[in-house]
Amino acid sequence: MTVPSLVCENGGELRDRICLCPDDWTGTTCNIPNFCPEQNPTPTSKFTFPKTVLGQFASSIERCPPKTTNAGMPQASSLCNITTNSFDPPNILNCTLTLDAINAWISEATPEQKKNLASNTQILTSIPERLTPLNITNAAQITNTLLSDQQTTQTTDIAVSAVATISQLLSASPEMYSSVDHTAISELTQTLQKLSLREIQNPLLVQPKMAVQSLKGHKPIRHVQLTFFKGKCLKAE
8 A cells, every 4th residue: 555645835845754844834744833923013012023933032123223232133022932823022122231231230130130131131142143252251151140040940931031042142153152251151051951950841941053951751761862953954863
């Protein structure tokens, strides 16, 4: 009996009888939307957000005005909600706030202030081409402070913003890392290792180039297979 071949939709590619879907589609034949559609300004949000994959942050089309400290940076970001397939209420950037200032304040901030500073850090690192070694060092130290605190990591918004920030840092030019404070990177790496061992079942801690997730089996796990995509190649280890 011949099994009919699948017909992949929306740009999916058939490999070994499986449809490999682009990020913004899912399902057996890539027929299920995996994105939030573009959002134009509404009565509750004055910002425009482009089509965005579920679970990822979108940067607003609106930018900080000229002559502000963060001129040209997005004025806001919004998380594409994996449950509602729509954008969450926006996080708004203080267009005069810098990563230096956030790094100086973060340790003494209240939980609510940390939530705001975490979202501002995510926005300030959202354009990889604008990241400098000092930006990367400051952002690494900020996220390390946020993720080292068990109280703040229990606050989903803070943990998600911090992990998204790290994902964005990984998109910076490799040349930028030659002058980065490597102690900051090493300490952040150790913190991420500890975080991944906590039982935090949050799918939003999986971001592009970055995944912090723990799995607990009913029986001892002796073998784990990891599958990842790079370009058009499918690899397994």
